Amino acid sequence: MAVAVDRVDMLFNEMILQLRGQLSSFSDAFAIVGAIYTTQKTLNIVCGCYRAISVYGLPKLRRRPDLVSRYGPWALVTGCTDGIGKAYAQELASCGMNIILISRSNDKLIKCAKDLESQFRIQTQVVTADFSQGGAIYAMIEEEIKDKEIGILVNNVGVMYYPECLHEMNLDRIFQLINVNITAATIMSRIVLPQMVERKKGAVVNLTAAASIRPNPQLAVYTATKTYLDFLTQSLQYEYEDKGITVQSLMPCYVATKMTKYGQNVPSPGYFIPSASLYARRALSTLGVSSRTTGYWPHQLQLWIAEMIPDRMWLWGANIVNSAIKRRIVQQKKRGTLASSSS
Template identity: 40%
Template sequence: MASSVIRSYVAKNVDSLAIVGAVAVAYCGLKLLRSIWRGFSVFILARALGLSVNLKRLGSWAVITGSTDGIGKAYAFEIARMGINVVLVSRSAEKLADTAAEIEKKHNVKTKTVAVDFTAGPEIFDVIREQLEDLEIGVLVNNVGMAYSHPEYFNLLDDKVRVIVSVLSCPLTLMTRLVLPGMTERQKGVIINVASASGVNPVPLLTVYSATKAYVDFFSRALQTEYRTKGIIIQSVRPFFVSTKLSKIRRANLFVPTPTSYVRSALATIGVETNTFGCMSHAFQNWLYDLVPKPIYDRLSLSMMVATRKKALKRAAKQD
C-alpha cells in the first residue's frame, strides 16, 4: 500500500522532483568546486605568488613552546631557516640544548632556551618573562600540549585530566599575554596557536582533549577579531594526524604528513588564512567529514575511538 502511494506521488510530481534533484546536484557541485578552488588558492597559488607574510620583517626573535619534538620542533627549524632567532621553551633542559645546538649549526641564527614545566604553577611565567625581556619578538608559536595515552571514557580518567586542561589552555593564554603588548606597540606580529581538528568536531573518548582544543581555536578566532586592525595576525592551526610521538604514528603518508612538511605548508598560509588545517590533504579530510551527516559522524567517531581503546588496553595487558 505504502509503495503504491509513493509511486503515485512520484509519477504526479516527477517534474518538480527532477528540478529539486538538479538543484541539489548543482549545489553540491558548486560546493565541491568552491572547496577545490579554496584549497588550490590557499595551498598552491598563494605559495607560488608569495602571498604569505614575511615573518622576518616582524621582529628578530620568535618564541616556540613545546619546541623539542614534533610540530613544535619543526616550527623552530623552519622559522630559523628564515633567518629568525628562536627562543625554545620546553621542559627538558638537555633536549633544549641539543635542539638549540642543532639549529645554530644548521641555520646560523641565535637561540635562547627556557626550561620550564608547564604542568607547574603560574610562577613559571615570571621566569619566561625575564628571559624574554628586551627581545623584539615578532612570532609566537603556542604548541606545548599533551594528550591521552589512549581513548578513554570520561568517568575512567585519572587525575591527568586536570593536567591536560591546564597544559592545553593556560600556557597558550598566558604566553599570548606576555608577548602581545610588545606586538601591539610595534603594530606587527604573528601568534600561531596549534589547535587540532578534534577541536572542530567533538571526539568522544578524547572529550577533554577535544574540548580544550576547541578553546584554543575559539580563543584564537576571537583574538584575531580584536587585533586584526592593529597589524597582528593570530592564526589557529588545526591539524589532523601528523607523524609525531604525540600521535603515535611513525610512518608518514599522503594524509599523515611529517612535521616538517606539515609546518612548511602551514607557514605558507600565514596572511592567507587565519583558521587553517595547515595542508591540502588535511583540508580535504575536513571537507569529507563535512559531507557526513552529524548523527552518522558521531556514531562512526565513537566506534573508531572504542576500537582504538580496545587495542590499546589489549597491548597494555600483554606488556603487563
C-alpha cells in the first residue's frame, strides 16, 4: 500500500479510507450475489406455481379429452383387480376405452371385466398372468394381445413389503419385487411400444412412487425398484416424444389401498391419503399434461416438503417411521391380528 504521509495518525486515516473503499466493493459484490440468488428463488417459485396450476388446476376445468382418438381404442392395465389399477381402469372405461385386464387372480379379473362391461358398455379382454414368475409369461401375453390396437399401457402392477433390512429379507421376496416392479413394466413396454411407434401415437403410464426420490432404509429394495422405473420412464419419455408417444411417471404418495394397510383394514381415505378412485381420476387428468407428476395436488405439496429436508435428516426420519411400522407389525403378528402381507 503506497501512502504518502509523514504522520502515523494520517497514515492510519488513509488506511481506514482505503479499507472502507474495498469493503464497499465487497458489499456490492455480496449484494449482486444476493440479488441473483433471490431472483433465481423467486423464478423457481413462480415456475413451480405455474406448473402446479397447469398440471393440477386447468385440467379440472377442461372437458375430458377424447382418449380414444388421441391414443387409440384399447387400454391395457396390469395389476387391475384392486387399488389404483382397478380405479384407473374404471376411469379409462368411463372415457369409452376398451380395457385389457392383466392380473394374477382369474376370478377377480372376470368379475372386474363384467363390472366394466355392464357399467360402461365397453369391451374387455382378460389375461391371467402372475408377473412374479419372471420371463416365462411374456410370450403368452404377447400372443393374447397381438390383435389389439393399444393406445394406453398402464404399468401399474407393483408389490411392497413390511419394512425390513436387506439381510432379513427372504430371497423369493427379493426376486418377486424385481420381477413385478421392474421386469413387468420394462417388458410390457417393450411388447406394446412397436405398435405405438408404427401408429405414431400412444401413452405409457408407469406407476412409480414419490418414495423413489429419496433413499428409504428398511424399504431399500422397494424404493430402488421404483427409482429404476422412474429413471426408465424419464429416458423413454425423451426417446419417444418425437414419435408421438407420451411416457409418464406417476409418483403417488400414500393412497388408501390394500398395499398401504399395515393392519387389518385399508386406511380411511382423507385429504392427503385419497381413495384409489379419487387418486385415479386426478391422475388421469394429468396424462398428456405432465410427464412426471404425483398426479394429485396434496401429494405434490408433500413431495415439495420432502425435497427440502436435508439428506441425513430424511434418512433418520424414514428409519424411525419404518422401525415404528415394523414394531407394530411384530406386535400384530404376536396377537395374530395381522392381515396377509402387503403384497
